[in-house]
Amino acid sequence: MLELQNVGFRYGRGQDILREVSFRLQRGAFSFLTGPSGAGKTTLLRLLFLALRPTSGRIHLFGEDVTRLPRTALPPVRRRVGVVFQEFRLLDHLTTFDNVALPLRVQGQGPADYSRDVMDLLDWVGLKKQAHAYPPVLSGGEKQRAAIARAVIAKPELLLADEPTGNVDPVLARRLIHLFAELNRLGTTVLLATHDQGLFKQVRAPVLHLQDGTLRTL
Amino acid sequence: MADRKPGPVIPREAASLRTMTATMAVMCYLACLAIGALILINRAVDNWARGLSQEVTVQVREIEARDIDADVSAVISLLKETPGVTGAEDIGREAAEKLLEPWLGSEGLDALPVPRIIRVAVDQARPPDFESLAADLKQVSPGASLDTHRRWEDELTRMAGTLTALSVLILLLISGSAVAMVIFATRAVLDANRQTVDVLHLVGAEDAYIARAINRRFLATGLWSGGLGVLLALLTFFILGNAGLPQADGLASASRSLFYVPGASVWLVPLALLSVPVVGTMLALVTSRITLLRMLRTLP
Structure with a gap:
C-alpha cells in the first residue's frame, strides 16, 4: 500500500527536514505517527499526499512509484488518498455540505449522485444540523469533523490525518478516534499524526516516532 | 438537498x-x-x-485667334454624340470664376483667361472610352482637356x-x-x-x-x-x-x-x-x- 525507501527532504538549500526515512504500511493497517513539534510530521504527510516531492529516496503508493510522477498523473492518485489537515483547510465560501461533497464534485458527480451519502456522513459525524452553515460560524470541533468527513467521503484507500484531535475536547477526541478505527475496520489504511500520547491507549497500533528528521518504530 | x-x-x-x-x-x-x-x-x-465616377469634366482653355464659345459648342456637340455620355453642360463663366475665388479672390477675375468647364455625366455601366474621347476633344478644340477625376x-x-x-x-x-x-x-x-x-x-x-x-x-x-x-x-x-x-x-x-x-x-x-x-x-x-x-x- 505505502512504502518509503530512504526518503530525505529539505526546502531549497536549507537543512534536512527528513533523513533516510523508511517504513511500510500494509493495506488495512492503522499506525500513529508521533514526535515533537518541528520533527517533520507535517512534511512527511505532505510527501505522502504528493504535495511535496522528496529530495532523495523513493515513495511507492498503491504499488506505484510516485516519487517523480508527472503532474497530470497526480489527480487519480490523490483521489485514492483522504487527508485531514491540521488547519482543516475548509473553503469558507462553501457550506459544510458543499465542503464535504468537494472530492466527489471534482470527480464529476452531481448533487443527485452524492447528496444522500454526504448527509449520511454529516449525520455520522454529528454535523447534520450544520449542513448549511459556513465554516466561519463552526466551532473548532465542528470544523475538525467537517474536515474529516471531507477526507473520507470518497472512500479513500489511504487516510492521512494531521493532528485530527488537536482542537477538540477529550470526549470528542475519543469519538473521532473511534471514527478512524471504524473506517480502518471497513478497509481504509490509516496513518494518524499526533502529539497526543493518550490516543495510543485507545487504539492498539504501531507508533512511528519521528525526531530530528529520522524515524524509528516504537 | x-x-x-x-x-x-x-x-x-x-x-x-x-x-x-x-x-x-x-x-x-x-x-x-x-x-x-x-x-x-x-x-x-x-x-x-461613386459621385466622382458618375461625372467627368472637360476644360476648354482660351487660345489666341480662336472663338472659345464656338469651341465650347463644338465640344458639347461631340460629347453628346459620344456613346456612354448621358449629358454635357457648360457651367458658365460665372460658375467657373466662383470655383477660382477661394484661391484667387474675387477681384480682377474678369481680366483672367478663365477656362470654361463642361460637366459631363457618364453612364457608369457603359462608360465611354476616355482615351479616344480625349483625343477627339483635342481635334475639335486644341484647348480642350478631359479630367476623369482619377487623381481624386x-x-x-x-x-x-x-x-x-x-x-x-x-x-x-x-x-x-x-x-x-x-x-x-x-x-x-x-x-x-x-x-x-x-x-x-x-x-x-x-x-x-x-x-x-x-x-x-x-x-x-x-x-x-x-x-x-x-x-x-x-x-x-x-x-x-x-x-x-x-x-x-x-x-x-x-x-x-x-x-x-x-x-x-x-x-x-x-x-x-x-x-x-x-x-x-x-x-x-x-x-x-x-x-x-x-x-x-x-x-x-
Missing part, C-alpha cells in the same frame, strides 16, 4: 474581476466607437467615389485606406490591452484563490476542472462588460445624433446615418456592435484559460 444548486468552487466576489468588468466595458466601448468610425469612413468614401479617386482611396488601417490598428491595440488586462486579472484571481486552488488539487481536481471553474467567472465578466460597452456606445451615437449641437452638425448626421442609410443593410451596424461583447468574451475566455493552465502547471 439534491435539488439545491451547489455553491461555486471559486468564490463569486473577486475584487480583481470587478475592476476587470469596468475596464473591459471601457475597452468594448472604445472598440464600438472604432467600429462605428470604420463603417462611417467606408460609407463616406464609397459615396464620394486615387487620393480618396488612399485616404480611406489610411483611415481604415488606423481604425484597425486602434481595434488591435484595444484587443492587445484587453488581453494584457485579462492575463493580469487571471493572475490576480488565481493568487487571491490560491488556498482554494491548493485544496482543490489536494482533493484530486485536475487543472482543467479548476481552469473551467475560474473561466466561468470570466464568461460572466466578459458578457457583462461587453454588453455594458455596447450600451454605452449606442447611447453615445444616440446622443450625438439627437443632441442638435450646431458645432457638431457633421458628427450628428454621421451618427444618424450609422443606423439608417437608404439601400444599406439595417443589420450591419447592430451586428458589428454586437460582435464586440462576443469577441471580447471569447478573447477573455481563451486568454484566461491559457494563462490559468500555464500557471497551474507551475503549482505543486
Whole structure:
C-alpha cells in the first residue's frame, strides 16, 4: 500500500527536514505517527499526499512509484488518498455540505449522485444540523469533523490525518478516534499524526516516532 | 438537498474581476466607437467615389485667334454624340470664376483667361472610352482637356485606406490591452484563490476542472462588460445624433446615418456592435484559460 525507501527532504538549500526515512504500511493497517513539534510530521504527510516531492529516496503508493510522477498523473492518485489537515483547510465560501461533497464534485458527480451519502456522513459525524452553515460560524470541533468527513467521503484507500484531535475536547477526541478505527475496520489504511500520547491507549497500533528528521518504530 | 444548486468552487466576489468588468466595458466601448468610425469612413468614401465616377469634366482653355464659345459648342456637340455620355453642360463663366475665388479672390477675375468647364455625366455601366474621347476633344478644340477625376479617386482611396488601417490598428491595440488586462486579472484571481486552488488539487481536481471553474467567472465578466460597452456606445451615437449641437452638425448626421442609410443593410451596424461583447468574451475566455493552465502547471 505505502512504502518509503530512504526518503530525505529539505526546502531549497536549507537543512534536512527528513533523513533516510523508511517504513511500510500494509493495506488495512492503522499506525500513529508521533514526535515533537518541528520533527517533520507535517512534511512527511505532505510527501505522502504528493504535495511535496522528496529530495532523495523513493515513495511507492498503491504499488506505484510516485516519487517523480508527472503532474497530470497526480489527480487519480490523490483521489485514492483522504487527508485531514491540521488547519482543516475548509473553503469558507462553501457550506459544510458543499465542503464535504468537494472530492466527489471534482470527480464529476452531481448533487443527485452524492447528496444522500454526504448527509449520511454529516449525520455520522454529528454535523447534520450544520449542513448549511459556513465554516466561519463552526466551532473548532465542528470544523475538525467537517474536515474529516471531507477526507473520507470518497472512500479513500489511504487516510492521512494531521493532528485530527488537536482542537477538540477529550470526549470528542475519543469519538473521532473511534471514527478512524471504524473506517480502518471497513478497509481504509490509516496513518494518524499526533502529539497526543493518550490516543495510543485507545487504539492498539504501531507508533512511528519521528525526531530530528529520522524515524524509528516504537 | 439534491435539488439545491451547489455553491461555486471559486468564490463569486473577486475584487480583481470587478475592476476587470469596468475596464473591459471601457475597452468594448472604445472598440464600438472604432467600429462605428470604420463603417462611417467606408460609407463616406464609397459615396464620394461613386459621385466622382458618375461625372467627368472637360476644360476648354482660351487660345489666341480662336472663338472659345464656338469651341465650347463644338465640344458639347461631340460629347453628346459620344456613346456612354448621358449629358454635357457648360457651367458658365460665372460658375467657373466662383470655383477660382477661394484661391484667387474675387477681384480682377474678369481680366483672367478663365477656362470654361463642361460637366459631363457618364453612364457608369457603359462608360465611354476616355482615351479616344480625349483625343477627339483635342481635334475639335486644341484647348480642350478631359479630367476623369482619377487623381481624386486615387487620393480618396488612399485616404480611406489610411483611415481604415488606423481604425484597425486602434481595434488591435484595444484587443492587445484587453488581453494584457485579462492575463493580469487571471493572475490576480488565481493568487487571491490560491488556498482554494491548493485544496482543490489536494482533493484530486485536475487543472482543467479548476481552469473551467475560474473561466466561468470570466464568461460572466466578459458578457457583462461587453454588453455594458455596447450600451454605452449606442447611447453615445444616440446622443450625438439627437443632441442638435450646431458645432457638431457633421458628427450628428454621421451618427444618424450609422443606423439608417437608404439601400444599406439595417443589420450591419447592430451586428458589428454586437460582435464586440462576443469577441471580447471569447478573447477573455481563451486568454484566461491559457494563462490559468500555464500557471497551474507551475503549482505543486
